[in-house]
Amino acid sequence: MIKFVNVSKVYPNGAVALENVNLDIEKGEFVTIVGPSGAGKTTLNKLILAEEEPTEGTVLFENEDIDAFNNAETTRLRRRIGTIFQEFRLLPNKTAYENIAFAMEAAGKSDEEIVSDVPHVLQLVDLQDRMFHFPGQLSGGEKQRLAIARAIINQPEVLLADEPTGNLDSRNTDEVIEILKKINDLGTTVVLTTHDPQLIKAVGQRIISMERGRIVGDEEKARTRI
Amino acid sequence: MFWIRLKRVIKSGWINFRRNSVVSYAAILVTTITLTVVTGIFLFQAILNATIANVQSKVDIAVYFTADAPEDQILSLSSDLEKLPEVANVQYISADQQVLAFRDRHSNDYLTLQALDELGDNPFGGLLQVTAKDSSQYDAIAQVLQGDTDIARSNSQIIERINYSQNKTIIDKLNSLIFSARRVGLISTLILAIVSIIIMHTTIRLSIYMAREEIGIMRLVGASGSYVRAPFLVQGMLYGAFAWLLTNLLFFPLTYFAGQRLTDLLGINLYSYYISHLFSVSGLVLIIGLLLGMISSLLAVRRYLNV
Numbered sequence: 001m002i003k004f005v006n007v008s009k010v011y012p013n014g015a016v017a018l019e020n021v022n023l024d025i026e027k028g029e030f031v032t033i034v035g036p037s038g039a040g041k042t043t044l045n046k047l048i049l050a051e052e053e054p055t056e057g058t059v060l061f062e063n064e065d066i067d068a069f070n071n072a073e074t075t076r077l078r079r080r081i082g083t084i085f086q087e088f089r090l091l092p093n094k095t096a097y098e099n100i101a102f103a104m105e106a107a108g109k110s111d112e113e114i115v116s117d118v119p120h121v122l123q124l125v126d127l128q129d130r131m132f133h134f135p136g137q138l139s140g141g142e143k144q145r146l147a148i149a150r151a152i153i154n155q156p157e158v159l160l161a162d163e164p165t166g167n168l169d170s171r172n173t174d175e176v177i178e179i180l181k182k183i184n185d186l187g188t189t190v191v192l193t194t195h196d197p198q199l200i201k202a203v204g205q206r207i208i209s210m211e212r213g214r215i216v217g218d219e220e221k222a223r224t225r226i
Numbered sequence: 227m228f229w230i231r232l233k234r235v236i237k238s239g240w241i242n243f244r245r246n247s248v249v250s251y252a253a254i255l256v257t258t259i260t261l262t263v264v265t266g267i268f269l270f271q272a273i274l275n276a277t278i279a280n281v282q283s284k285v286d287i288a289v290y291f292t293a294d295a296p297e298d299q300i301l302s303l304s305s306d307l308e309k310l311p312e313v314a315n316v317q318y319i320s321a322d323q324q325v326l327a328f329r330d331r332h333s334n335d336y337l338t339l340q341a342l343d344e345l346g347d348n349p350f351g352g353l354l355q356v357t358a359k360d361s362s363q364y365d366a367i368a369q370v371l372q373g374d375t376d377i378a379r380s381n382s383q384i385i386e387r388i389n390y391s392q393n394k395t396i397i398d399k400l401n402s403l404i405f406s407a408r409r410v411g412l413i414s415t416l417i418l419a420i421v422s423i424i425i426m427h428t429t430i431r432l433s434i435y436m437a438r439e440e441i442g443i444m445r446l447v448g449a450s451g452s453y454v455r456a457p458f459l460v461q462g463m464l465y466g467a468f469a470w471l472l473t474n475l476l477f478f479p480l481t482y483f484a485g486q487r488l489t490d491l492l493g494i495n496l497y498s499y500y501i502s503h504l505f506s507v508s509g510l511v512l513i514i515g516l517l518l519g520m521i522s523s524l525l526a527v528r529r530y531l532n533v
Binding site: 072083089090091098106108111150154 | 242402
């Protein structure tokens with residue numbers, strides 16, 4: 001479904017974020033990408049979301065080169081991907097309800113669908129009492145759950161979760177992981193990036209290790225080889 | 227779907243406008259200053275035109291007639307002149323009116339009045355004061371009276387003198403003054419308008435710069451460029467509309483005061499002018515406000531949409 005072919009990314013200041021990365025993520029997989037800060041995990045997500053362009057190589061989404069997409073195609077790609085950002089990236093001037101409604105409006109959903117689905121998804125992430133609160137009035141865990149609700153509302157084919165538990169305590173971390181597992185069970189491909197070893201144990205599926213912009217381990221592949 | 231999107235865009239623009247109240251106040255204030263300058267320029271042009279018309283009305287060609295010139299011939303010449311396309315007005319002052327005016331002017335000059343009395347007969351002839359529609363047309367009128375024309379030939383016996391040559395210097399000077407005043411008015415108008423537009427554009431850009439992060443997030447959650455851009459255009463138009471309202475609230479009392487107190491000084495009743503031109507001046511200012519707000523927003527958002 002998502003394929004990286006000899007992908008390198010060098011930022012204008014000369015920093016090498018990715019170096020000759022080859023990666024293949026199948027539909028319905030739960031992939032955990034691990035590595036220390038600066039390993040290139042976030043850049044990997046940005047390339048999938050067409051937020052950055054590769055310096056070399058090709059990123060394919062269902063065999064189509066993301067880099068060759070025009071504006072409209074990029075917008076369509078993003079509607080198929082739900083994203084949970086490390087720093088939440090919620091719309092500060094919109095309430096919890098409006099943040100989720102905006103993602104639905106952007107995807108062209110009707111008013112009836114919005115009115116029926118938004119309270120439902122907020123209930124799913126236990127934010128039904130915070131519906132009309134602004135992000136600034138929510139705790140870290142609540143913001144993260146709101147970001148998850150926004151990412152899953154349009155039932156995306158792929159869910160990118162960049163350090164989704166980075167700012168959370170252990171109870172909230174467990175909740176987030178449970179939600180991600182449930183989403184994966186429903187058929188959504190999940191790409192989770194983290195530097196937290198505890199989380200790797202909790203997830204325990206295909207684990208890709210990265211260091212200094214390179215893939216240094218792919219557990220499933222290792223199992224296959226054995 | 228178009229109407230649903232339009233409704234959502236307008237609602238979103240209005241909500242952003244309300245929630246970012248500090249930024250909205252600043253943008254409205256700066257836009258109000260721009261529209262005040264634009265309205266001020268309209269009124270300044272009206273004052274300038276009234277002043278020019280006022281000065282122009284004080285310049286004329288005076289045709290002096292001999293003391294024995296028959297009045298019916300003078301009046302016939304007057305009606306001939308009135309038919310000329312360049313002529314705005316012809317005023318006849320009879321010999322009797324002339325002597326009365328002379329006595330009035332020299333009422334404190336005993337010696338002059340005594341000399342006049344000693345003459346016995348009225349030494350003055352009749353006088354025609356000819357006003358042109360435009361000060362540049364005096365030359366053409368003088369040509370009709372002095373040149374090789376039927377009017378000049380048939381009246382040369384009764385015309386004593388025409389004071390155009392004496393007035394010519396003043397008229398030429400006035401023409402060049404009017405030209406300079408209009409040019410200075412136009413240049414200062416342009417400079418003021420450009421400066422105001424730049425300040426307004428910068429303020430709106432600044433307000434959108436503050437929302438650049440938000441614009442990026444909207445794009446990343448799958449919103450199209452036009453769907454992100456449109457509420458900002460609505461916001462820009464709202465700045466323009468509210469600023470237009472404030473500008474009108476400012477100019478009603480200002481022009482009312484000017485109309486009450488400064489009409490003699492300015493040569494025009496600004497309040498009457500403002501009210502009678504409300505639709506054209508205020509309507510144009512509203513369109514300028516909406517367009518400026520929209521264009522500034524459009525240019526500012528464009529920078530941050532490339533995510």
